[in-house]
Amino acid sequence: MKRNLNEILDRLKRVPQIIMPEDASMILAKTGVPTDAKIVDAGSGSGFLSIFLAWYCPNGKVVTYEKRMEFAEVVKKNIEKTGLKNIEVKNKNILDGIDEDKLDLITLDMKDCEKVISEAYEKLNQGGWLAVYSPYVEQVEKVIEDMRKSNFNEIKCFENISREWQSEYGFTRPKSQGLMHTGWLTFGKK
Amino acid sequence: MKRNLNEILDRLKRVPQIIMPEDASMILAKTGVPTDAKIVDAGSGSGFLSIFLAWYCPNGKVVTYEKRMEFAEVVKKNIEKTGLKNIEVKNKNILDGIDEDKLDLITLDMKDCEKVISEAYEKLNQGGWLAVYSPYVEQVEKVIEDMRKSNFNEIKCFENISREWQSEYGFTRPKSQGLMHTGWLTFGKK
Amino acid sequence: MKRNLNEILDRLKRVPQIIMPEDASMILAKTGVPTDAKIVDAGSGSGFLSIFLAWYCPNGKVVTYEKRMEFAEVVKKNIEKTGLKNIEVKNKNILDGIDEDKLDLITLDMKDCEKVISEAYEKLNQGGWLAVYSPYVEQVEKVIEDMRKSNFNEIKCFENISREWQSEYGFTRPKSQGLMHTGWLTFGKK
Amino acid sequence: MKRNLNEILDRLKRVPQIIMPEDASMILAKTGVPTDAKIVDAGSGSGFLSIFLAWYCPNGKVVTYEKRMEFAEVVKKNIEKTGLKNIEVKNKNILDGIDEDKLDLITLDMKDCEKVISEAYEKLNQGGWLAVYSPYVEQVEKVIEDMRKSNFNEIKCFENISREWQSEYGFTRPKSQGLMHTGWLTFGKK
Numbered sequence: 101m102k103r104n105l106n107e108i109l110d111r112l113k114r115v116p117q118i119i120m121p122e123d124a125s126m127i128l129a130k131t132g133v134p135t136d137a138k139i140v141d142a143g144s145g146s147g148f149l150s151i152f153l154a155w156y157c158p159n160g161k162v163v164t165y166e167k168r169m170e171f172a173e174v175v176k177k178n179i180e181k182t183g184l185k186n187i188e189v190k191n192k193n194i195l196d197g198i199d200e201d202k203l204d205l206i207t208l209d210m211k212d213c214e215k216v217i218s219e220a221y222e223k224l225n226q227g228g229w230l231a232v233y234s235p236y237v238e239q240v241e242k243v244i245e246d247m248r249k250s251n252f253n254e255i256k257c258f259e260n261i262s263r264e265w266q267s268e269y270g271f272t273r274p275k276s277q278g279l280m281h282t283g284w285l286t287f288g289k290k
Numbered sequence: 291m292k293r294n295l296n297e298i299l300d301r302l303k304r305v306p307q308i309i310m311p312e313d314a315s316m317i318l319a320k321t322g323v324p325t326d327a328k329i330v331d332a333g334s335g336s337g338f339l340s341i342f343l344a345w346y347c348p349n350g351k352v353v354t355y356e357k358r359m360e361f362a363e364v365v366k367k368n369i370e371k372t373g374l375k376n377i378e379v380k381n382k383n384i385l386d387g388i389d390e391d392k393l394d395l396i397t398l399d400m401k402d403c404e405k406v407i408s409e410a411y412e413k414l415n416q417g418g419w420l421a422v423y424s425p426y427v428e429q430v431e432k433v434i435e436d437m438r439k440s441n442f443n444e445i446k447c448f449e450n451i452s453r454e455w456q457s458e459y460g461f462t463r464p465k466s467q468g469l470m471h472t473g474w475l476t477f478g479k480k
Numbered sequence: 481m482k483r484n485l486n487e488i489l490d491r492l493k494r495v496p497q498i499i500m501p502e503d504a505s506m507i508l509a510k511t512g513v514p515t516d517a518k519i520v521d522a523g524s525g526s527g528f529l530s531i532f533l534a535w536y537c538p539n540g541k542v543v544t545y546e547k548r549m550e551f552a553e554v555v556k557k558n559i560e561k562t563g564l565k566n567i568e569v570k571n572k573n574i575l576d577g578i579d580e581d582k583l584d585l586i587t588l589d590m591k592d593c594e595k596v597i598s599e600a601y602e603k604l605n606q607g608g609w610l611a612v613y614s615p616y617v618e619q620v621e622k623v624i625e626d627m628r629k630s631n632f633n634e635i636k637c638f639e640n641i642s643r644e645w646q647s648e649y650g651f652t653r654p655k656s657q658g659l660m661h662t663g664w665l666t667f668g669k670k
Numbered sequence: 671m672k673r674n675l676n677e678i679l680d681r682l683k684r685v686p687q688i689i690m691p692e693d694a695s696m697i698l699a700k701t702g703v704p705t706d707a708k709i710v711d712a713g714s715g716s717g718f719l720s721i722f723l724a725w726y727c728p729n730g731k732v733v734t735y736e737k738r739m740e741f742a743e744v745v746k747k748n749i750e751k752t753g754l755k756n757i758e759v760k761n762k763n764i765l766d767g768i769d770e771d772k773l774d775l776i777t778l779d780m781k782d783c784e785k786v787i788s789e790a791y792e793k794l795n796q797g798g799w800l801a802v803y804s805p806y807v808e809q810v811e812k813v814i815e816d817m818r819k820s821n822f823n824e825i826k827c828f829e830n831i832s833r834e835w836q837s838e839y840g841f842t843r844p845k846s847q848g849l850m851h852t853g854w855l856t857f858g859k860k
Contacts, residue, residue: 102394104417105322121319126452128346129315132295135325135348156318156346158325204292227294236651237462237807244457259464261451262316263660265474267434271616272427274449274661280643281654284455426841427617453850461806464851470833471844482774484797485702505699506832508726509691512675515705515728536698536726538705584672607674617842624837639844641831642696645854647814652807654829664835 105155105182112178115146115171119209119233122262123282124152127207130258130287131229136160137204140223142194142216143167147175147187149207149233154187161186163200167193198223209233214246221250224290235283243286252288259284295345295372302368305336305361309399309423312452313472314342317397320448320477321419326350327394330413332384332406333357337365337377339397339423344377351376353390357383388413399423404432408440414480425473433476442478449474485535485562492558495526495551499589499613502642503662504532507587510638510667511609516540517584520603522574522596523547527555527567529587529613534567541566543580547573578603589613594622598630604670615663623666632668639664675725675752682748685716685741689779689803692832693852694722697777700828700857701799706730707774710793712764712786713737717745717757719777719803724757731756733770737763768793779803784812788820794860805853813856822858829854 106121127149133139136159141150144166154162164187166172172191179187190199195215198206201223208216213232220230230252232243240257247255260282264275296311317339323329326349331340334356344352354377356362362381369377380389385405388396391413398406403422410420420442422433430447437445450472453464486501507529513519516539521530524546534542544567546552552571559567570579575595578586581603588596593612600610610632612623620637627635640662644655676691697719703709706729711720714736724732734757736742742761749757760769765785768776771793778786783802790800800822802813810827817825830852834845 102324102326102415102417104324104419106320107322107417109322121322122316125315125319126312128318129311130296132297132299132311132345134292134294135346136292155322156325159348225292227292227297229294236653238650238652238811240455241457241460241462241808244462257455257457259453259455261453263449263451265430265447265449267431267447270431270618272431272434272618273616273663276659276661277657278660279656280658280660281656283653426843428621428840428842431618460808462808463806463853466849466851467847468850469846470848470850471846473843482704482706482795482797484704484799486700487702487797489702501699501702502696505695506692508698509695510676512677512679512691512725514672514674515726516672535702536705539728605672607672607677609674620835621837621840621842624842637835637837639833639835641833643829643831645810645827645829647811647827650811652811 105152108182109148112181113146113174115174118146119149120282121152123233123260123285124149126258126260126285127231128156131205131231133157133205133229138200138202139205139207140198140200140203141165141207143210144171144175144189145209147178149209150187151179151182151184153207154184158186163188163190165190165192165194204228205231207231214242217243217246218250221252221290226290228290230288232286233283234286237284240284240286247286247288252290254289255287257284257286295342298372299338302371303336303364305364308336309339310472311342313423313450313475314339316448316450316475317421318346321395321421323347323395323419328390328392329395329397330388330390330393331397333400334361334365334379335399337368339399340377341369341372341374343397344374348376353378353380355380355382355384394418395421397421404436407433407436411440411442411480416480418480420478422476423473424476427474430474430476437476437478442480444479445477447474447476485532488562489528492561493526493554495554498526499529500662501532503613503640503665504529506638506640506665507611508536511585511611513537513585513609518580518582519585519587520578520580520583521545521587523590524551524555524569525589527558529589530567531559531562531564533587534564538566543568543570545570545572545574584608585611587611594626597623597626601630601632601670606670608670610668612666613663614666617664620664620666627666627668632670634669635667637664637666675722678752679718682751683716683744685744688716689719690852691722693803693830693855694719696828696830696855697801698726701775701801703727703775703799708770708772709775709777710768710770710773711735711777713780714741714745714759715779717748719779720757721749721752721754723777724754728756733758733760735760735762735764774798775801777801784816787813787816791820791822791860796860798860800858802856803853804856807854810854810856817856817858822860824859825857827854827856
């Protein structure tokens with residue numbers, strides 16, 4: 101019996117703010133990155149985004165940067181449980197420099213991420229994508245502005261609202277309570 | 291230079307009602323199918339969903355059923371342009387029987403799809419997922435009811451609203467006009 | 481010091497399913513009924529909708545039908561606390577007949593409300609509006625179909641999603657949790 | 671035959687950015703202002719908001735400020751067509767001072783509206799409400815911050831998404847295209 105990613109994710113340790121699979125999958129939808137993509141991700145958080153990307157880019161490689169030692173340890177253990185071999189965790193602040201280059205995708209989910217946008221541009225392949233996750237709208241403004249300054253193309257920003265529905269005995273409606281908002285995803289292409 | 295799926299999709303022929311990458315990616319988010327998944331899809335439409343799934347399941351195989359000869363031809367040509375080798379098009383009505391078994395995922399986007407739900411259950415692996423796309427809410431009611439009758443577990447239904455935002459010179463807001471609705475995605479697990 | 485309606489509503493007794501002021505106010509937005517409107521409402525529920533309409537139609541009159549004696553008593557007490565003199569509570573099932581005629585607005589929030597739609601048409605003034613609140617989508621289908629059969633014009637149906645936002649110290653975003661759905665409002669004009 | 675407000679509004683002259691009845695009615699829903707409310711509104715725009723408020727507060731009075739002479743003339747003509755006698759148009763910039771006091775409601779829909787928030791507080795009755803309409807999220811941030819500084823209570827901000835639905839021959843779904851966003855409404859109470 102094969103394993104689905106979601107069953108694996110359900111058993112992993114979580115830190116408070118995580119990127120949900122719904123938002124992670126939007127990155128595939130909006131960029132269409134190839135499955136041998138070379139990807140850099142920062143900060144790792146619980147590692148959910150790196151794991152999702154590594155899962156669906158099995159012939160690629162994900163390097164995830166996490167500056168806090170204790171978080172980096174959580175991520176390493178989470179990755180171990182998935183069995184994925186194509187993720188590397190670096191206990192390093194990405195603001196101190198991106199070691200990799202010729203990247204197909206860079207994903208950022210961190211404070212001050214706008215400080216790394218111009219370097220991200222340098223380290224991407226032509227046609228490569230930068231995807232930034234922002235929980236607050238003020239960050240969206242800065243990210244879009246800085247992507248423009250760094251010459252990114254096809255800049256676009258999305259907010260995703262996913263409503264669950266229920267249907268029983270011929271009575272169908274959206275569930276009353278639910279997640280009204282997760283965050284914004286902003287994309288730019290080199 | 292590597293190619294992104296989205297650039298390829300932009301150049302393909304489209305029939306009126308297509309599953310957008312945003313909805314296709316939700317299937318990955320909600321099921322987490324493995325990249326060596328054995329997948330059956332019906333009806334093919336323009337082939338966008340099969341192509342998306344085959345792209346992100348490069349070690350798996352997608353068989354897509356399309357009963358209308360002329361549509362099956364469009365799909366074949368679209369697949370050819372993608373270079374993907376792991377999709378097979380069958381010019382056959384899936385209501386006449388699913389030839390494959392031990393499947394990890396079955397996706398249905400067609401009228402009368404509820405007639406194939408109980409057979410879908412038989413042809414899935416334990417832990418495999420059925421995902422049904424429905425443009426109308428009456429179909430959602432039938433699909434959920436028939437998934438229950440066929441003993442599917444973890445039945446859940448989602449509607450996705452994706453809003454694009456714009457930001458210029460410090461003025462940020464959602465775009466006024468946009469796609470208010472695509473369809474519903476209903477999931478059931480064996 | 482004048483009193484605002486919301487402070488009054490906060491102190492009233494509530495039954496489980498109530499029409500919120502947001503949905504009640506949509507009835508004013510979509511119909512624009514005059515403030516001397518003659519209105520019939522059924523069933524009363526907690527009386528919130530009748531109270532809202534009577535408040536903003538101070539020169540009009542609202543008659544509200546409630547078949548359950550104990551609910552009718554709750555509504556009477558709620559109305560008393562508002563001080564409004566232009567609402568009459570009838571402890572009667574509206575399916576047994578609408579006593580009033582030459583109405584400017586009829587609002588229905590009850591099971592089987594489709595059974596009263598053709599009579600509603602008879603009892604409305606030319607240019608008068610019927611507004612139906614439905615918690616389930618199957619009711620919406622029936623209501624729209626029956627409004628068509630009864631020759632209503634300008635039939636339109638809306639769902640309202642109201643998101644609350646928070647902003648502190650320059651961090652702005654929608655509140656994560658909230659009411660994803662209340663119900664549908666369907667309108668028809670004579 | 672009585673006239674509905676919506677039929678009247680449909681025949682009025684419009685300037686580009688207008689507050690729709692849906693947003694105007696939210697002001698009634700969220701504040702519950704009495705129908706003898708004393709209201710100040712700025713800037714007038716096409717006068718739609720003043721007209722809506724004057725319509726549903728027939729025993730009250732609305733004073734609307736519009737600094738641009740040519741717009742003030744449009745508003746005057748629009749009001750004339752409605753037959754409403756309880757609106758006064760002032761061709762004056764509200765930033766030069768609010769002449770009225772003991773107000774129950776002040777509504778602002780204008781650039782730089784944050785400059786009038788502290789004076790608005792002074793001119794409101796205890797229990798009176800300020801409602802600010804903002805098309806851009808940066809304005810929301812400033813408005814909430816300045817309402818806090820001016821000691822407003824019960825500060826709350828909402829965004830309203832109204833989706834139209836269609837149903838024909840048993841096929842029901844939201845209309846695909848529609849208004850994804852109008853603006854934000856921020857409320858504060860004295």
